Amino acid sequence: xxISKKDVEHVALxxxxxxxxxxxxxxxxELNAVLGFMDTLNQLDTSEIEPTTHVxxxxxxxxxxxxxxxxxxxxxVINAPAKKGNQFRVPKIM
Numbered sequence: 001x002x003i004s005k006k007d008v009e010h011v012a013l014x015x016x017x018x019x020x021x022x023x024x025x026x027x028x029x030e031l032n033a034v035l036g037f038m039d040t041l042n043q044l045d046t047s048e049i050e051p052t053t054h055v056x057x058x059x060x061x062x063x064x065x066x067x068x069x070x071x072x073x074x075x076x077v078i079n080a081p082a083k084k085g086n087q088f089r090v091p092k093i094m
Contacts, residue, residue, distance in 0.1 A: 001039075003031040 008027045012019045019027070073086035082089035 001035055003028055003035065 005024050005028050008019070008024050008031070012024070077083040077086055077088060080088050
């Protein structure tokens, strides 16, 4: 598979990019080089390689949920500009 100059122009149009003729030729060559490298990789024998989702063995580092004491509600709203009991008072939005 190869990329033509027309393909580069089409993608540039979709991306709203204004490319010069030199850039179109350059990007066509570069994209074809990438595809050539991918073709080289496709020739490798990977039949004995186990599929992975990531190259490193990653584990979640989340901490366990533990019940802990929380602040007293009256202390939470102590500096609120407007409050009603132990609740913040905010303007109505509709």
